[in-house]
Amino acid sequence: xxxLFLTTVLTLDASVRVCxxxxxxSMAGLFAERSGxxxxxxxxxxxxxxxxxxxxxxxFGSPWLGLIAGMFASSVxxxxxxxxxxxxxxxxxxxxxxxxxxASGLTMILTLAWxxxxxxxxxxxxxxxxxxxTLPGVDIIDHIPILGVIYRELISGHNILVYLAFAxxxxxxxxxxxxxxxxxxxxxxxxxxAVDTAxxxxxxxxxxALLIGGILxxxxxxxxxxxxxxxxxxxxxxxxxxxxxxxxxxGKWHPYKVLAACFLFAFLxxxxxxxxxxxxxxxxxxxxQLIEAxxxxxxxxxxxxxxxxxxxxxASAQPYIKEL
Amino acid sequence: xxxxxxxxxxxxxxxxLFNVLTAFLATGVVFLLIGVDPIEATKILIYGxxxxxxxxxxxLYYATNFVFTGLAVAVAFHAGLFxxxxxxxxxxxxxxxxxxxxYINPALSAWIVxxxxxxGGLLFGALWAIIxxxxxxxxxxxxxxxxxxxNFLASALMVYMLVHVLREVGNMTPESTNFPDVxxxxxxxxxxxxxxxxxxxxxxxxxxxxxxxFSFLVWFFLWHTRWGFAIRATGKSNDxxxxxxxxxxxxxxxxxCISGALAGLVGVNELIGVQHRLFxxxxxxxxxxGIAVALMGRNHPVGILIAAFLFGILYxxxxxxxxxxxxxxxxxxxxxxxxxxxxxxxxxYLYRPVLMRFLAPIExxx
Numbered sequence: 001x002x003x004l005f006l007t008t009v010l011t012l013d014a015s016v017r018v019c020x021x022x023x024x025x026s027m028a029g030l031f032a033e034r035s036g037x038x039x040x041x042x043x044x045x046x047x048x049x050x051x052x053x054x055x056x057x058x059x060f061g062s063p064w065l066g067l068i069a070g071m072f073a074s075s076v077x078x079x080x081x082x083x084x085x086x087x088x089x090x091x092x093x094x095x096x097x098x099x100x101x102x103a104s105g106l107t108m109i110l111t112l113a114w115x116x117x118x119x120x121x122x123x124x125x126x127x128x129x130x131x132x133x134t135l136p137g138v139d140i141i142d143h144i145p146i147l148g149v150i151y152r153e154l155i156s157g158h159n160i161l162v163y164l165a166f167a168x169x170x171x172x173x174x175x176x177x178x179x180x181x182x183x184x185x186x187x188x189x190x191x192x193x194a195v196d197t198a199x200x201x202x203x204x205x206x207x208x209a210l211l212i213g214g215i216l217x218x219x220x221x222x223x224x225x226x227x228x229x230x231x232x233x234x235x236x237x238x239x240x241x242x243x244x245x246x247x248x249x250x251g252k253w254h255p256y257k258v259l260a261a262c263f264l265f266a267f268l269x270x271x272x273x274x275x276x277x278x279x280x281x282x283x284x285x286x287x288x289q290l291i292e293a294x295x296x297x298x299x300x301x302x303x304x305x306x307x308x309x310x311x312x313x314x315a316s317a318q319p320y321i322k323e324l
Numbered sequence: 325x326x327x328x329x330x331x332x333x334x335x336x337x338x339x340x341l342f343n344v345l346t347a348f349l350a351t352g353v354v355f356l357l358i359g360v361d362p363i364e365a366t367k368i369l370i371y372g373x374x375x376x377x378x379x380x381x382x383x384l385y386y387a388t389n390f391v392f393t394g395l396a397v398a399v400a401f402h403a404g405l406f407x408x409x410x411x412x413x414x415x416x417x418x419x420x421x422x423x424x425x426x427y428i429n430p431a432l433s434a435w436i437v438x439x440x441x442x443x444g445g446l447l448f449g450a451l452w453a454i455i456x457x458x459x460x461x462x463x464x465x466x467x468x469x470x471x472x473x474x475n476f477l478a479s480a481l482m483v484y485m486l487v488h489v490l491r492e493v494g495n496m497t498p499e500s501t502n503f504p505d506v507x508x509x510x511x512x513x514x515x516x517x518x519x520x521x522x523x524x525x526x527x528x529x530x531x532x533x534x535x536x537x538f539s540f541l542v543w544f545f546l547w548h549t550r551w552g553f554a555i556r557a558t559g560k561s562n563d564x565x566x567x568x569x570x571x572x573x574x575x576x577x578x579x580x581c582i583s584g585a586l587a588g589l590v591g592v593n594e595l596i597g598v599q600h601r602l603f604x605x606x607x608x609x610x611x612x613x614g615i616a617v618a619l620m621g622r623n624h625p626v627g628i629l630i631a632a633f634l635f636g637i638l639y640x641x642x643x644x645x646x647x648x649x650x651x652x653x654x655x656x657x658x659x660x661x662x663x664x665x666x667x668x669x670x671x672x673y674l675y676r677p678v679l680m681r682f683l684a685p686i687e688x689x690x
Contacts, residue, residue, distance in 0.1 A: 040408075040468065084670035093406055093468050094619070095670030098662050101612055105658030106354075112653050113358035242472055249469065287488065293480035296473040300455075303465030312466075 005146070009153050011270050016154065016162065017228060019266035021046060021237075023165040024220030025244030026251070026258050027172050028213035032078075033253060034176065035209035036189040036315035040096035041081055042217055043241025044103030049074035049221025051107040054121040054232035055114060057225075063130045066226045071218035077103065078214025079207075086206045089319035100241075108234065119234030121225075130159040130227035161223045168216070173255040185209055189313035192320040202320045220244075246299040249310050265295040338683075340622060340668065342675045347663040354659055360652050365645060372644020373637040379644070381512065381526025387636030388528075388593045391535040393614025394632050395542050396449075396587035398623040402546060403579040404559035409456060409471025410587040411611025412478030413449040417588020419485060420448025421595050422500055422602035426490070430504035437507045441596050442534065442589070449588015450581040452478060457580030461573040467580070475611070486604060499603040509597045531593035536629075538586060543625040545582075555579050587611060609658070616661045619668040635661070 025042045032039035049070035057066030077099050084095040111119050135156035142148040176182040184205055188195045192202045224240070225232045243265050250265075251258030272291040279285050302310050352362040373383045393410045400407035407413075424444035428437055456470035486498035512528040546552035558565040558575045565572055594606045617635055621627030635657075642654035667674065 038468075040472070080666070081670075084666065088671055088673050090670040090672050091406075092670075093408070094615070094665060097408065097612065097615055098666035098670050100662075101616075101658060101665060102662030105655050105660070105662055108653060108655035109354065109358060109659055112655075113651050116650075118653055239476060242476065245469070246473065287484050289480040289484040289487075293477050296476045296480075300459070300465070300470055300473050300477075303470060304459045304463040305465070310465075 006149065006153075007274070009149055011274055012267070013154050014270035014273070015263060015267040016158065018269050019262050020162050020165040020223050020228070021220040021240050022244045022247055022262040022266055023169065023259060024216050024223065025241050026248045026262055027168060027255065028215075028217035028220070029245055029248045030172065030176070030253055030255065030258060031185070031209040031213045031216070033248065033316055034185050034189045034313055035206045036192060036313055036318065036320070037082070037085055037206055037210060038092045038096065038317040039081065039210075039213060040093055040242075040245060041077065041099030041103075042244055043237055043239065044096075044100035045074040045077050045214065045217040046221040046224065046237040046241045047100075047107055047235070048077055048103040049218040050225035050236060051110065051121065051221075051232045053218075053222040054124065054225035055110075057124055057128050058122045058231075061128050063124075063128060063222075063226050066128075067219065067222045070222035070225075071215045074218030074221060075211055075214030078210045078217070082207050082210040085319065086203050086210075089321065092317050092319075104235065107232070111232070111234075121232040124226060124230040128226075129230050130161055130223075132157045132159050133163075159227045161219065161227050164219070165223075169255050169259045176255065181208075186313075189315055192315050196320070196322060202322075206320075217241075243295055246295055249312075250295075250299050250302055252310050253313065268292070268294050336622075338679060339672070339675055340620075342679075343668045343672065344620060344664070346674070347660065347667040350663045350667070351656070351660045354656070355652070358651055360649060365649065365652065368645055368648050369641030370637070371641075372648075373641035377524035378526050379640055381524065381528040382643070383633070383636040383640040384532055385526060385528040385593070385598070385636070386639040387632045388532045388535045388597075389590050389610045390613055390617045390632035390635045391539060391628060392589040392593070393587050393610045394617030394621060394628040395538060395614075395625065396583045396585075397614045397618035398621065398625075398628055399542060399546070399555070399586065400579055400583040401618060401623045402559045403555045403575055404562070405460070405576065405579060405583075406468050407453070407471060407580065407583045407587075408468055408615070409453065409474050409584070409611070410614045411607060411609075412471070412475035413452045413584040413587035414590035414607040414611050415475075415478045415482050416452040417445040417449030417584075418591030418595055418602060418606060419482065420444035420446075420451075420588060421591040422490070422503070425503040425507040425596060426500060426602075428504075428507070430506050432506065434506050438509060438596065441507050442592055445588040445591050446585040447588075450585040452588075453580040453584025454577065457577045460580075461576040467576075483604065486602065490602060497603075500601050503596060503600045507596050508600055509592070527598040529593065529597035531589075531597040534589065534592055535632075538589065539625040539629055542586070551578065587614070613661055615669070616664045620664055 025046055029039050029042050052073035053066035053070030056069035057063050081095050081099055084090040085092040108119055111117055111121060115121055138152050138156050141151045176185065184195060184200060188202055188205045195205065196202050224237060229236065247261035247265055248258055250261035268291055272288050275286055275291060276288050277285065355362040355365050372379050374380055393414060396410050397407055421441045421444045424441040428440065452474060456467055456474055459465040459470055460467040483498065490500040491498055492501045509529045509531055512530065513523050513525050516523050546556065554570045554575055557568060557570055558572045562572050590607050590610050595602060599606065613635060617628055617631040621631035638657045638660055642657040645652050645656065646654045
């Protein structure tokens with residue numbers, strides 16, 4: 001029994017770690033899509049910032065400089081997306097695809113040019129990366145039976161970006177639902193014409209949303225390369241940007257629901273790793289691929305309207321053309 | 325003539341040309357940033373891709389894949405659909421081809437087996453597109469998101485099939501057994517040798533004829549059949565299509581099936597043309613490359629053939645760059661694909677305001 005309990009706690013702990021980039025990326029997507037800009041370039045932004053952060057952290061010996069560099073790199077890509085889809089009213093999906101492919105190619109080319117190695121950056125040593133923090137009181141609470149294990153394994157012992165991820169969700173909720181900017185953001189995604197008529201700049205609001213998204217997505221990439229791992233490796237984001245997109249839809253563009261979706265999808269990933277080769281009595285071995293595919297299957301089913309209905313912001317994917 | 329009609333050559337010819345040139349210039353800037361002389365690199369690239377028999381063979385072999393996925397994306401574009409799932413459809417199409425190749429009676433004639441294998445690719449590619457299409461048409465879910473999801477599902481399915489179902493007993497790598505010889509498409513160098521000409525060995529095989537055949541078929545279908553007209557009408561204006569008695573829902577499903585089927589042909593080149601077995605990620609990057617090819621080729625089969633040839637040059641020339649220069653790898657092609665998609669797609673209208681300002685008065689004064 002205690003074995004099962006420990007395994008559960010450890011799986012949940014792994015889920016927390018896997019969850020972090022999904023949270024940052026999906027919150028980034030939330031800002032973009034709430035403003036009416038579809039962002040399928042989350043994957044590319046994660047990858048680019050992971051690479052730039054790992055490079056900067058290695059060259060300057062500080063994860064904090066890596067963090068700044070990563071956020072900057074991701075924001076540059078976000079602004080390219082904005083330039084194409086807001087200023088030039090191009091196809092937002094095409095532009096997002098371009099960003100993903102560009103990031104994939106550039107990271108490979110630049111690892112070779114900067115570090116003379118195809119697809120990897122130098123391993124980050126010691127405090128060149130974000131290290132785990134032991135929260136105060138672990139020793140005291142450790143003596144309490146169940147709570148002690150939960151506190152030690154699940155809550156304590158993560159790095160600063162993990163705590164930031166979970167703190168950012170209520171902040172996003174507050175910004176989107178309780179501030180003037182949030183109100184305008186939601187309005188511009190639903191009815192840009194009304195916002196325009198009120199004398200506000202549709203383009204300005206959308207650029208702001210994309211910039212916030214760029215910064216958030218950047219932190220997600222930084223986490224992947226300098227906290228979860230200790231270097232950049234080829235295609236290391238491995239579709240997490242798309243899982244975040246799925247979580248965004250699954251959570252119906254609402255911060256807390258999106259968080260829940262992120263955690264569910266992360267849990268499925270952690271479970272898939274833990275269930276590799278395990279034979280469950282009565283069922284047999286569950287194919288790992290099936291568990292890994294579950295987030296995508298769930299999202300497709302949801303989108304098809306079989307379990308609830310996901311309705312995106314109304315002006316999503318439509319460039320705003322001002323009438324003169 | 326209306327003003328719009330007069331200026332159509334700006335939209336149709338000048339803008340795309342400027343966009344492609346900008347993408348190339350931007351690639352030049354990337355070369356400069358990594359300390360490579362762009363002119364030197366271009367020379368190596370072009371020599372590597374076109375300068376000798378073997379290089380040209382490889383170029384055409386890569387181009388064949390891009391023709392298939394480019395056509396796939398283009399057909400969907402004509403109906404106003406963005407099929408981003410070419411990657412997955414190509415992958416699952418390969419499964420269809422492999423199943424025919426592995427389980428068919430090898431004593432049959434190649435004239436029966438090969439068309440069946442090709443049909444397997446068409447069928448499975450179409451099947452992988454039909455669910456997203458149906459969901460878009462009848463359940464209102466967005467095709468872009470569902471096809472992205474289906475790319476990942478395809479990947480999971482194929483890993484499962486290769487690890488648990490099709491893997492040879494005792495083989496550690498997830499790949500199928502070799503296909504029987506009868507299903508192999510002949511290599512072009514073997515065909516030439518049969519006529520007494522000796523050309524260098526390369527992976528170029530008769531799939532290139534399949535690609536040309538389907539390019540013609542797509543052109544004929546889109547511009548000379550009732551269905552093709554219905555597809556283009558739906559893409560131009562949904563409301564007008566309905567008014568004209570066209571059922572857009574049906575068009576969505578049909579178009580996506582055709583699109584998926586075309587993507588499913590990548591395996592014809594890769595599997596029965598070259599590798600003669602099914603293996604992981606044989607489709608890698610061609611589905612997304614097809615988007616760049618379709619955008620660059622303006623969704624017309626002739627344009628797609630040209631763009632696919634260009635991307636073939638880049639793929640093969642990129643391999644040569646990898647070999648010749650230390651500072652650059654063939655991934656530069658991926659960067660270039662990204663830039664082409666950005667400038668020919670996302671930033672399609674970049675130069676329009678400028679061109680309109682300079683050219684509209686000239687046109688008007690004539």
